Amino acid sequence: MTIVNRDLLMKNMSKEQDFPLTFEEWEQQAAENMLPGGFGYASTGAGRGETEKRNAEAFSKWAIVPRILQDVSTVDMSVKLFGRSYKTPFFLAPIGVQVLAYEEAERATAKAAAVMEIPLIVSTVSTCSLEEIAEAVPSAPKWFQLYFSSVHPELSYSMVERAEKSGYEAIVITVDTVMAGWREQDIRSGFSPLALGYGKGNYVNDPVFMKSLPNHDQESVIASIFENIQHPNLTWKDIAEVKKRTSLPVLIKGILHPEDAKIAVEYGVDGIIVSNHGGRQLDGVIASIDALPEIVEAVKGQIPILLDSGVRRGIDAVKALALGAAGVLIGRPFLYGLAAAGQKGVEKVLERFIQETEVSLALSGMADLKQISKLKMVRQ
Numbered sequence: 001m002t003i004v005n006r007d008l009l010m011k012n013m014s015k016e017q018d019f020p021l022t023f024e025e026w027e028q029q030a031a032e033n034m035l036p037g038g039f040g041y042a043s044t045g046a047g048r049g050e051t052e053k054r055n056a057e058a059f060s061k062w063a064i065v066p067r068i069l070q071d072v073s074t075v076d077m078s079v080k081l082f083g084r085s086y087k088t089p090f091f092l093a094p095i096g097v098q099v100l101a102y103e104e105a106e107r108a109t110a111k112a113a114a115v116m117e118i119p120l121i122v123s124t125v126s127t128c129s130l131e132e133i134a135e136a137v138p139s140a141p142k143w144f145q146l147y148f149s150s151v152h153p154e155l156s157y158s159m160v161e162r163a164e165k166s167g168y169e170a171i172v173i174t175v176d177t178v179m180a181g182w183r184e185q186d187i188r189s190g191f192s193p194l195a196l197g198y199g200k201g202n203y204v205n206d207p208v209f210m211k212s213l214p215n216h217d218q219e220s221v222i223a224s225i226f227e228n229i230q231h232p233n234l235t236w237k238d239i240a241e242v243k244k245r246t247s248l249p250v251l252i253k254g255i256l257h258p259e260d261a262k263i264a265v266e267y268g269v270d271g272i273i274v275s276n277h278g279g280r281q282l283d284g285v286i287a288s289i290d291a292l293p294e295i296v297e298a299v300k301g302q303i304p305i306l307l308d309s310g311v312r313r314g315i316d317a318v319k320a321l322a323l324g325a326a327g328v329l330i331g332r333p334f335l336y337g338l339a340a341a342g343q344k345g346v347e348k349v350l351e352r353f354i355q356e357t358e359v360s361l362a363l364s365g366m367a368d369l370k371q372i373s374k375l376k377m378v379r380q
């Protein structure tokens with residue numbers, strides 16, 4: 001990959017002024033375009049908001065010690081994961097109920113991801129069904145995120161099977177959301193996207209789910225989604241059951257403790273996503289970038305480790321990669337791009353991430369991302 005940013009920095013500045021630039025500017029635009037309940041839901045953290053704040057601040061406490069004179073005229077940002085090569089280390093984090101941001105919801109996001117060649121992780125509680133999304137971008141790389149149903153494990157296996165059939169290439173099981181976090185903003189505003197029926201795409205298109213319903217009116221559908229989405233009794237045994245039922249790689253999203261990372265390896269899990277859910281679940285927990293180094297040490301390269309939570313710009317991604325992440329998930333930034341300008345907004349956010357990452361790698365003396373573990377990092 002060549003340095004796309006050269007043109008941007010030297011001659012193409014004027015085109016860029018049509019779009020917000022920083023995360024804060026995109027967020028501001030999203031706040032103007034979204035309904036207050038929906039924006040409050042998406043933007044705030046759980047509890048006192050400590051973790052959401054810590055996620056962002058923690059990146060600034062890690063500093064890069066760059067190398068010089070390394071011939072960085074071309075930068076190779078490609079990564080290899082589960083036997084597939086990707087042009088950049090970026091993924092779109094699973095974000096449910098995207099109709100909150102934009103009418104076309106996940107379909108618009110999926111098209112942007114396809115244009116930018118960034119894999120998309122589709123949420124269990126997406127507005128559109130996983131099949132609709134696959135139809136919109138048949139050849140783009142896609143993963144499916146599962147919220148396990150403890151009341152109907154068969155529903156979870158059915159969703160996994162549908163994902164596999166529709167061409168999804170990995171299953172991400174989110175384990176930090178056994179129940180919803182303590183979200184005061186939503187308590188105050190009385191906002192619940194599930195109660196409004198915004199996250200039902202994958203449920204109403206599932207034969208196991210529909211068969212389990214006493215009747216098919218909207219009220220029963222929503223009541224049953226609430227019942228199925230919580231899974232406080234989820235354990236490693238359930239993970240093993242999912243592993244048995246799919247030939248796809250299975251990742252666990254929401255690991256912060258190195259011991260849990262080791263257990264994941266023992267259970268044959270194929271990858272880990274270090275995440276605190278963007279500070280939306282347990283407030284007061286460690287920033288994911290600070291949890292990463294010990295997890296990397298515990299896993300010893302046996303399986304790839306990805307990271308999300310607080311990644312706001314290219315340099316954050318460079319830091320995560322230097323600390324041992326094999327890939328980085330972009331969350332709220334793309335959601336705000338979607339709210340601000342639909343598909344084009346998501347593309348723009350992703351383009352900026354790629355460009356800033358490329359420039360940052362070059363200025364760090366890192367022409368090849370495969371060498372990034374050599375980049376010296378210190379705490380400041």
Ligand SMILES: Cc1cc2nc3c(=O)[nH]c(=O)nc-3n(C[C@H](O)[C@H](O)[C@H](O)COP(=O)(O)O)c2cc1C
Binds near residue numbers: 123124174310
């Ligand atoms: C509005 C919203 C909805 C989300 N929905 C899901 C979801 O359905 N499944 C999931 O695993 N994570 C979900 N997440 C968490 C993201 O995947 C990701 O972990 C988080 O956004 C990272 O934090 P950041 O966006 O602050 O960087 C959601 C996040 C937001 C903001």
Ligand SMILES: O=C(O)C(=O)c1ccccc1
Binds near residue numbers: 096097125177199229
């Ligand atoms: O809000 C979230 O973070 C999330 O994961 C979720 C859970 C249920 C419905 C929609 C989103």
